[in-house]
Amino acid sequence: DTAVSQTPKYLVTQMGNDKSIKCEQNLGHDTMYWYKQDSKKFLKIMFSYNNKELIINETVPNRFSPKSPDKAHLNLHINSLELGDSAVYFCASSQGGARGKTQYFGPGTRLLVL
């Protein structure tokens, strides 16, 4: 009965490859997010998305693209992986984005680019 799940948990790949990380939430939420946590544990928003709007953090390279087949899923596609993409990626969801709405996080996907 996991609320927000991500697959895979670990991903090791070579530079230049294309990979995807999947995220699913069973909370009935309408808004989903992707965050990146770097090696120093710093967390930063990458995308937020609901059925009305995709908001992209301006610092995210266009090699990263979110894809949402339905309200319960927001997958992250990464093209031409680079060493600097190594990080932990967290998916989250909430019901709306307004005041006080709690975001619930998945367990994270640890990506290592060699």
Next chain:
Amino acid sequence: GNSVTQMEGPVTLSEEAFLTINCTYTATGYPSLFWYVQYPGEGLQLLLKATKADDKGSNKGFEATYRKETTSFHLEKGSVQVSDSAVYFCALLKYGGSQGNLIFGKGTKLSVKP
């Protein structure tokens, strides 16, 4: 712009010691404030939150009060346990339109020794 500053870690305490982790924020308007906890190897869990000035969030013996006059949301616990060892993140919810995203501090690692 919006930002969160929390005290640098690591913080090392003995069991049953008093804990304070300082957090201050800069924001336009009246953001909601959160503390998230990340146990080793796991994702982020909501610890507590406050949505308006003078609100006190509390959970598992942790407390934090939303102080608008000092723009602070310090985390406190009267008696820490070894199981509280984790990284603690202070965050504010920046929202606009239909969505909001969390802006995190850099995290404070807490180690509690028996």
